[in-house]
Amino acid sequence: MIVLKRSWRKYSIDNLEQVMKVKIKSWTGVATWRWVANDDSCGICRMPFDGCCSDCRLPGDDCPLVWGQCSHCFHIHCIMKWLQSQQLHQQCPMCRQEWKFKE
Amino acid sequence: MSLKPRAVNFEEVWGDLVETVQQVVTMGSIKRSVWNTRFSDVYSLCVAFPEPLAERLYTETKKLLENHVRQLYFEVEEQSEENLLAEYHRFWIQFSKGTQYLNHLYSYLNSQHIQKQKFSDADLTYGSMQMDMSEQLLEIGELGLEIWQREMIRPLQKRLVGVLLMGIQQDRTATATDAPTSTIRGVIHSFVDVNMYKKKSTLQLYESIFEGALLRETGSFYRKEASALLQDCNVSQYMECVIARLAEEELRATKFLPPSSHQRVVKEVQDRMVADHLATVHAETGSMVSAERTRDLSNMYTLLRPVPNGLTVLVHHVKDHIKQQGLQAVTSLKGDNIPAQFVESLLEVHKKYRTMIMDVFHNDQQFVGALDKAFESVVNHRGNTKVVCRSPELLARYCDTLLKKSTKGLNESEVDDKLGHSITIFKYIDDKDVFQKFYARMLAKRLIQQQSQSMDSEEAMINKLKQACGYEYTSKLHRMFTDMSVSSDLNQKFNEFLKSKGKTHELGINFSINVLQAGAWPLGQTSITPFAVPQELEKSVQTFETFYHSHFSGRKLTWLHHLCQGELKVSHSKRTYLITMSTFQMAMLLMFEKVDSLTCNELQTHTHLNDEQFNKFLQSLLDSKLLMTDGEELRGETVVRLNTDYSNKRTKFKISVAPQREQQHEAEQTHSAVEEDRKLYLQAAIVRIMKARKLLKHTMLIQEVISQSRARFAPQIPMIKKCIEQGSVVGLQDEEWASVAYQAEKIHLFALIPLSLDYALSSTQFSVIPRESKTCAQLATVFVKNLISSTQSTSF
Numbered sequence: 001m002i003v004l005k006r007s008w009r010k011y012s013i014d015n016l017e018q019v020m021k022v023k024i025k026s027w028t029g030v031a032t033w034r035w036v037a038n039d040d041s042c043g044i045c046r047m048p049f050d051g052c053c054s055d056c057r058l059p060g061d062d063c064p065l066v067w068g069q070c071s072h073c074f075h076i077h078c079i080m081k082w083l084q085s086q087q088l089h090q091q092c093p094m095c096r097q098e099w100k101f102k103e
Numbered sequence: 104m105s106l107k108p109r110a111v112n113f114e115e116v117w118g119d120l121v122e123t124v125q126q127v128v129t130m131g132s133i134k135r136s137v138w139n140t141r142f143s144d145v146y147s148l149c150v151a152f153p154e155p156l157a158e159r160l161y162t163e164t165k166k167l168l169e170n171h172v173r174q175l176y177f178e179v180e181e182q183s184e185e186n187l188l189a190e191y192h193r194f195w196i197q198f199s200k201g202t203q204y205l206n207h208l209y210s211y212l213n214s215q216h217i218q219k220q221k222f223s224d225a226d227l228t229y230g231s232m233q234m235d236m237s238e239q240l241l242e243i244g245e246l247g248l249e250i251w252q253r254e255m256i257r258p259l260q261k262r263l264v265g266v267l268l269m270g271i272q273q274d275r276t277a278t279a280t281d282a283p284t285s286t287i288r289g290v291i292h293s294f295v296d297v298n299m300y301k302k303k304s305t306l307q308l309y310e311s312i313f314e315g316a317l318l319r320e321t322g323s324f325y326r327k328e329a330s331a332l333l334q335d336c337n338v339s340q341y342m343e344c345v346i347a348r349l350a351e352e353e354l355r356a357t358k359f360l361p362p363s364s365h366q367r368v369v370k371e372v373q374d375r376m377v378a379d380h381l382a383t384v385h386a387e388t389g390s391m392v393s394a395e396r397t398r399d400l401s402n403m404y405t406l407l408r409p410v411p412n413g414l415t416v417l418v419h420h421v422k423d424h425i426k427q428q429g430l431q432a433v434t435s436l437k438g439d440n441i442p443a444q445f446v447e448s449l450l451e452v453h454k455k456y457r458t459m460i461m462d463v464f465h466n467d468q469q470f471v472g473a474l475d476k477a478f479e480s481v482v483n484h485r486g487n488t489k490v491v492c493r494s495p496e497l498l499a500r501y502c503d504t505l506l507k508k509s510t511k512g513l514n515e516s517e518v519d520d521k522l523g524h525s526i527t528i529f530k531y532i533d534d535k536d537v538f539q540k541f542y543a544r545m546l547a548k549r550l551i552q553q554q555s556q557s558m559d560s561e562e563a564m565i566n567k568l569k570q571a572c573g574y575e576y577t578s579k580l581h582r583m584f585t586d587m588s589v590s591s592d593l594n595q596k597f598n599e600f601l602k603s604k605g606k607t608h609e610l611g612i613n614f615s616i617n618v619l620q621a622g623a624w625p626l627g628q629t630s631i632t633p634f635a636v637p638q639e640l641e642k643s644v645q646t647f648e649t650f651y652h653s654h655f656s657g658r659k660l661t662w663l664h665h666l667c668q669g670e671l672k673v674s675h676s677k678r679t680y681l682i683t684m685s686t687f688q689m690a691m692l693l694m695f696e697k698v699d700s701l702t703c704n705e706l707q708t709h710t711h712l713n714d715e716q717f718n719k720f721l722q723s724l725l726d727s728k729l730l731m732t733d734g735e736e737l738r739g740e741t742v743v744r745l746n747t748d749y750s751n752k753r754t755k756f757k758i759s760v761a762p763q764r765e766q767q768h769e770a771e772q773t774h775s776a777v778e779e780d781r782k783l784y785l786q787a788a789i790v791r792i793m794k795a796r797k798l799l800k801h802t803m804l805i806q807e808v809i810s811q812s813r814a815r816f817a818p819q820i821p822m823i824k825k826c827i828e829q830g831s832v833v834g835l836q837d838e839e840w841a842s843v844a845y846q847a848e849k850i851h852l853f854a855l856i857p858l859s860l861d862y863a864l865s866s867t868q869f870s871v872i873p874r875e876s877k878t879c880a881q882l883a884t885v886f887v888k889n890l891i892s893s894t895q896s897t898s899f
Contacts (some may be wrong), residue, residue, distance in 0.1 A: 024639050024689065025667035026613035029647070030180065030551055033622040036659040050622045057574075058582055060620045061589065065657055073657070085111065086693045 010080050035065050037073040043094050044078035054079045068103040111151040116144050117163060122162065127208065128171055128201035128247070138208070146211045157216040161240060164209070167246050172198070172254040177257065187266055191259070192286045195293045198251060206244030212243040245300035246432050252297045252308065256367075260312050267291060267313065268320050274355060275324065286357050295361050306363055314364055318371050320350075324567050325375040333380065338387040342402040345376045370409075378410045385416045393418040401463045414469055421464075422473035442500035450524050475531070482531040491774055495534050499541035501525060506561055507554050515557055522564050530571055531818040536780060540773045542568075543579060543625045549668050550587055551617055572814065582623035590617045610643045612669075618651070618660070625776075626663060634664045635711040639691045641738060648772030665716075673729070676749040680728075683757040687712060687720040692729065700744040703737055719760060727758045779818060788812060801827075868878040 034050060042065075052063035053075035066076045068070045072094045074082075083090050083099060090099045123141045126133050149157040175194045182190045206213065217240045235815070241249055271286045294309040325348070332341050346712060352372050354366040368719075379386070384403065391399045399415075406429045407413035432448040456474055464470040485492045502525055505518050531640050532538055549555045562584065569577040594615050601607050619626070636644055644662065651660055667686040672679060675695070684692075690710045694701060707717050718737060731746045788811045805823050 021673070021675045022692050023672045023674075024612045024693070025670040025672045026615070027640060027643065027686075027689075028553075028667060029614070029616040029644070030619070030664075030666040031660045031662045032619045032621040032624065032626065033618065033651075033658045033660050036657055045625075058578060059622060060585075062583060067657060 037064075037065060039073065042078055043072065044074050044077045044082055046073070047074075050103075068092050068097075069102050071099040071102075072100045081082065106146075106150075108150040109147070110153070111147050111156065112288065113148065113151075113156050113159060116148055117160070120144055120476065123208075124167060124205065125171070127204050128168070128198060130197050130201055132630065135458055137488060142208060143211055149212055149216055155216075157212055160212060161216070162339075164243060165246060165250070168202075168250050169254060172250050176255050176258065177430040179255070186288050187259075187262060188270070191263065192289045192293075194255075195251075195289070199248070199293070199296065202244050202247030202251075205247060206242060209243040213244075216240075217242055230463075247890055248297045248300065254298070256294070256297065256308070256312075264313055265314055271317070271355070271359060272320070273326070274359075275351075284358060290707070291359055292361060303517060306361070309361065314367070316537065317360075317364075318367060321368055321371050321489055322375050325372050326379070329376045329380060333383060338384055338636065339391075339399045339402075340382070342406055345406060346402055348372060348376065352792050354740045365450060373406075373409055373736070377406045378413070381407075381413060381613060385590065388417050388420050392424045395424075395459070397459065397463050404464050404467070408467075414467075418469045418473045421460075422477045423472060425452070425474055425477035426480055428452055428456075430484060431483075433481065434584045440504070440818065442497045443504060445494070445497045446501040448530055449481070449528055453527060478528075478531045479533070482528060483533045483881065492537075494528075495532055495771070496541050496770055498525060498528055499538055499545060502519055502542065502564065503545040503549070506556055506564065507549060508556050510514075515560060518560050519563060522560065526567050526571055529568070529790060534777075535572060535576070536775070536784075536815045537777050539576060539579075540625065540777050540780075542768075543583070544769065544773060545581060546580060547624050547626060552668065565673075576815075579623050579625075582620060586623065587617070590619070593618055596654070596810060597647060597650055601646070606646070610646060611639065612643060614643045614647070616647060621661070626666065631661070631663065632713050632716050633711045634687065635690070635709065636662075637686075637693050639693060640686075675745055678750065678754060680749075680751065681755040685760070687716065687721070688724055688758060691724060695730075699747070702739065703741045703743060704739040706743065707739075723760045726856035742880070766867060781818065781822070782826060784812060784815065785818060785823055789823075789827055 001032045025042050037051070042053065045054045047053060050059065052059035055077055056063040056075075064076050065073050066067060066079060068079075070092050072092050073092075079093075081101075082093055091097065092099045120141055123133060123137060125131075148160045149155055175198065179187065179190050179194060179568045257877050267287060267290060274284075291309075294313055295306060298305040298308055328348070329345075332344050336344070349369060349372055353365065353369055360368065384407070388403065391403065403417060404414070407417060429449065429452050432452050433445055436444045436448075438444075453474075453665060456477075460466060460470045460474060462496045482494050483492055484494075502522060505513070505521055505525075529535075529538065546561070549561070555561050565577050565584070568580070597616070600608075601609070639679070648660060664686045666681060669686060669689050671684060671689055671692060671693070673682055674680070687710065689708055694706060703717075703721070706721065707714075710717070712720070721730075721737065721743070725743075726731060728745050728746055729749055732741050732743050734741060739884075785808060788808050789804065792807045792811070796807075805820060805828065808820060809824050828885065832869070
């Protein structure tokens with residue numbers, strides 16, 4: 001009885017070891033992000049999208065990009081300034097279509 | 104007694120007055136009642152009726168005083184040289200006091216009769232030239248002193264000065280003086296005090312009759328003294344003597360002379376003993392500096408400081424010496440941990456000479472400047488011009504070792520201290536951009552691999568750099584820092600996301616991630632290699648990507664697998680080990696889950712790694728003994744087996760890739776990256792300058808570029824020239840401007856030329872040029888000519 005129990009245990013440990021020979025315990029990934037825009041630089045301020053608009057000091061989350069439904073893309077600060085300066089129609093500065101933020 | 108004017112018999116009253124006056128000037132005793140009567144006598148004479156007798160009183164008094172002084176003069180004159188001073192002094196004290204009292208006695212005459220005719224202060228200061236001082240009536244006290252000067256000092260002048268100088272000379276040679284100090288002092292001061300009533304140039308008499316002679320005497324004495332001293336002692340002893348002499352002479356001056364002379368006498372001694380023998384002292388400077396004889400140097404500093412340009416030679420020697428010592432300390436570095444040796448030995452030298460300058464040279468700005476100059480050249484020293492300067496790299500590595508987790512056991516404040524000191528060295532570095540690149544790379548590595556000892560120290564160091572070099576310099580480092588905290592937020596959100604979907608255990612591993620801004624981190628895109636993510640990780644990668652894209656639109660994630668790392672639980676041998684390793688190594692080890700041996704080809708096709716990376720990472724696993732091969736060489740068909748006999752004392756450890764070669768490679772990469780950055784920086788600077796100035800001489804342009812970029816690095820002129828030539832291509836992307844070299848009046852000029860038609864026609868200068876007929880170059884020429892003529896008044 002005792003012998004049997006021991007051998008069962010031995011078997012189970014062996015089995016476990018064979019299954020879990022190499023196992024990932026934890027993993028830390030590293031990734032970079034960049035904007036996916038159809039152009040290299042903002043059509044309003046002419047600064048690259050990898051940089052920030054001319055009023056900001058640091059690019060990144062503080063100076064994000066926005067897309068219009070016409071698929072044109074600008075720094076959010078640039079397009080907001082542009083839209084505020086327009087009195088009648090809110091148009092995309094690139095294609096003159098009505099500006100609507102893409103959801 | 105009535106104050107009313109009445110008729111007075113002058114002879115009668117004067118008869119009484121003469122007696123008292125004589126008593127007063129010889130300091131005899133007078134009864135108060137007599138004094139009071141005489142006082143009113145003076146009054147009654149001044150207001151006498153019918154005619155005031157003041158004028159007569161004045162002439163009589165003058166005559167009386169003249170007679171008295173003449174008499175005294177004969178008495179003094181008879182004295183031998185030894186007694187001359189004593190006698191003169193005795194009479195002077197008596198007479199000067201006497202006249203003072205007499206002045207009081209005659210105060211009515213002074214204030215009513217003489218004051219009226221006296222010139223006011225304004226007359227004296229701004230008065231016309233015709234004022235004749237001899238005609239002027241003087242107050243009685245002043246009159247007495249005036250008579251003394253004329254009747255006593257003038258005729259005795261030569262003898263008095265001679266005896267005085269003798270006395271001072273005796274004091275100098277420390278023999279017993281004939282007259283006591285107080286007498287000599289008193290006589291000298293009498294030359295000044297005799298003019299004490301005068302409103303200006305009270306020192307004139309003193310300076311003309313005595314001071315000049317004294318200075319001449321002093322000069323010749325010390326000239327002799329100096330050459331005698333130099334005959335029989337060396338410079339070091341000589342300096343000691345001179346310092347002692349100067350101190351003595353200063354004391355002597357305060358003992359005998361009025362304050363105005365103190366400086367002059369000391370200056371005379373300095374001139375004769377130091378300035379005249381500057382060459383002798385300078386000849387010894389070099390050897391004293393190199394032997395660091397602090398006492399001598401301190402003496403030398405004291406002596407040379409007052410001499411104009413006296414210190415230049417010393418400063419120069421000190422600078423050279425420090426430079427030499429610094430170079431010696433850093434050129435012979437060997438063995439382990441060269442960065443630490445480099446920085447710490449430099450700091451030691453710096454500290455040594457900093458204290459020396461403080462102790463010996465009293466923190467004189469010239470020497471502090473010399474220290475800085477010397478260190479600049481030591482820190483930026485390179486063996487020959489072809490080799491890059493290693494200091495920025497070494498310093499960055501030093502900071503890295505301090506900030507990394509280590510077992511050295513420095514506590515946080517010690518680390519902060521050392522980092523603070525390293526800023527001292529940092530400030531001397533010319534190529535601050537190189538340091539920045541290295542530092543950023545190492546910081547990236549520390550942050551990604553979580554090797555930082557403490558985030559507080561990291562941040563403190565970045566702030567120190569910011570203080571030294573400005574916001575711009577550290578902005579990327581700050582962005583890296585923010586990315587880390589953004590990432591930790593992101594991890595939390597991701598976990599919540601998993602929980603909300605009920606997928607917490609679906610990934611099967613403990614997953615975390617750093618999401619970094621591509622532009623801020625010095626992680627070259629070049630090192631991205633093809634790689635097949637192991638099956639075990641695929642789920643995590645995909646889940647996270649879905650999560651990320653649902654949160655942030657318009658962003659593209661790029662996985663940097665060469666920087667990812669994980670912890671593996673390996674239990675193929677007797678014990679279980681927790682091993683930290685890179686993803687590539689993980690991918691290979693995971694393949695041994697099912698089998699015990701694989702060929703290299705199998706491993707490589709499965710992981711998709713390129714040859715270079717594959718060999719590198721496989722080799723690292725082989726080196727760690729987890730895997731083994733039969734032969735040394737790795738070929739496609741080589742069989743790699745799991746080492747089932749593996750054992751290690753530690754159950755938790757890390758496998759890294761051969762660091763030495765990596766470092767070398769990294770350094771080269773960094774330097775070439777810096778070179779690229781510099782080119783861009785210079786081009787940007789050129790464009791900036793040209794847009795502001797429009798027209799500039801070639802040499803001036805180069806100078807401006809150098810001054811703009813000095814804070815970051817020391818640009819090389821050929822590089823600037825090259826960038827100027829390329830300037831039109833790179834910096835001026837709008838194609839509105841182009842730079843053109845223009846040869847006019849033998850000056851090589853650069854100008855920015857607007858080439859677009861709109862611009863040209865709207866500008867008044869161009870309204871006459873029909874665009875079709877001119878080529879761009881001709882247009883440019885005309886433009887430059889116009890520019891030159893419009894800026895001709897301003898010099899450029």
